């Protein structure tokens with residue numbers, strides 16, 4: 705069940721809606737950590753549902769780029785409770801690293817409720833990849849959005865995707881009223897690799913707002 709978690713998440717909204725004064729004043733993650741506002745997702749509600757749909761029942765889930773933890777909550781809520789959710793984020797942008805309220809807010813949000821075991825890897829994704837060995841059922845790429853960084857994430861992490869595995873790229877598609885554009889790093893990477901990449905062994909299987917999901921063309925059907 706995911707409703708109790710979702711009630712505590714504020715989703716990104718496509719279009720021109722302005723944030724209210726109270727939303728602007730409480731934008732700092734300190735307020736989320738203190739429980740004074742919902743966790744701020746950097747994705748839309750439709751994207752949240754899509755992450756839940758594709759993450760459901762997965763056992764080994766890796767998220768690159770966690771921020772306040774809204775997408776991690778979505779994945780932990782629906783994945784196999786006997787599985788493991790690996791969360792990779794260096795949390796390097798805090799002005800006061802000892803306090804780091806972004807990291808604190810994320811830990812608090814993800815720890816709320818029951819669910820899969822959580823392993824935090826407080827590293828850049830390319831550092832975490834160096835020691836990675838395990839198969840991955842679901843890979844969510846939402847860290848550094850430079851095109852070359854997305855390409856490196858794909859190059860380093862996709863070899864670990866299990867035969868039935870699926871990968872999701874965020875901010876990888878231009879959508880009506882959305883915040884992405886054709887030259888944006890993830891959009892460029894996905895277009896080049898999966899839309900124009902003739903003969904790619906990967907096929908796009910779903911697209912929701914800025915999210916693009918891919919899996920192997922010869923992927924076996926997953927036992928539900």
Ligand SMILES: C[S@@+](CC[C@H](N)C(=O)[O-])C[C@H]1O[C@@H](n2cnc3c(N)ncnc32)[C@H](O)[C@@H]1O
Pocket residue numbers: 744745746747768769770771772773774775776792793794795796797827828829830846847848
């Ligand atoms: C767009 S936010 C993630 C949003 C989150 N997935 C959500 O949907 O709410 C990007 C996050 O990626 C992290 N990040 C930036 N560069 C990274 C890297 N090289 N590896 C892993 N995480 C990175 C940032 O610290 C930030 O928290």
